[in-house]
Amino acid sequence: MNVNKYNHIYQVLSSDISEGNYGRGDVLPSEHTLVSTFDVSRETVRKALNLLQENGYIQKMKGKGSVVIYNPSMDFTVSHLTSFKEIQQLKTKQYTTKVVELVQYPAAEFPKVLEALKLEADDRVWRLIRQRQFEGKTHIVDTDYFIVEMMPGLNTRIAGDSIYEYIEKRLGLTIAYSHKEITFDPMNEKDLELFGNVIPPYTATVRSVVHLTDARPFQYNISKHLANEFKFVDFSRRFQGG
Template identity: 45%
Template structure:
């Protein structure tokens, strides 16, 4: 078996065991030596698999102690970077479904025109999608996109990946986003479309998304159940 396939297979097997509770949070994985024996492979291959586990949030490598298994009951969402939900879904490796509740072409009201920095009554796509993860509806995504940038949109595209369509089919150059994260009281819509499990608040992530020419073309409100997610960033101290 090729080395690349082998370390990927080891990563997949160990990550599956962590997800299924074979290795509990805050326990240690077997040592590199033990893993070499178990998988009949070199230490280099094991280290590549462990690096992947670390990069994907399954373990924390601790010098002199080994690999500590992390609590993955909360799904990791990046704060920095601009990625589609489908791209996040692929990294989570969980059973995820998208339900499109609304796709409508509307005129921007005053509050939305302020968010999109566009004229009032500009035509805008409004998209509402619920994300079901492991059988629970835990994310409500509400998107508004200017029709001047996105001439057409379908439910099939919204259920799959809007960004794949915008970049792959329309050739848009999506450049950057400003993000705001707050905790807000749940709305009637949240309670109707999400399984809030008794929680009265949600984590609200607002995205103001810009094209390469710096113009805003999308405003998003992504509403998350409080107990299901952790939002992560990587920070380096500047001296």
């Protein structure tokens, strides 16, 4: 079986579901129709449908077919390691990014960052602050710390587009995994300046330490979302046996 074929079907159907072309409760085309549409074997179609089911897009129901169970209320995923630009490409609600700050600092000024990124006091870090806005309103504020030695060419143009694309395509590094924690915090003076006067004045804050494939930590991220808009939705499936 050609792995690229079933992955292609998976990507097409998962994008259609994510973009709302199929709503929750809708039934996907039959296996016979998909075989004809994509000009592949039934086994390839079944492989793609199994992958959709495993990842929470559909549930196969006897006598009914592949029923969409995807929940579109999940604005941003915190359970996967994905860049903001990649998330945007899957959403119909398009945000703009405003770079507020891109400045180098001694790592010693940020003790938590120094510890998380395993730095020395005289190492330097970029502090990057970006607002994610929709229709002129700030919904998310991202503050990122990167090691200057690893990313000496970082600039506001790259910061306004996609940091991860720059790291992986330009620098040739591979981003592997992250550790995250979520808290709900009262807004400080800087938050109120960036978000404006919002009620309630609280943020859902996602803190992450991101690592490369060689286990080196390279990014400390603090992503603040308006608390009254934040939704944490994850999908879990119980596997039988074991």
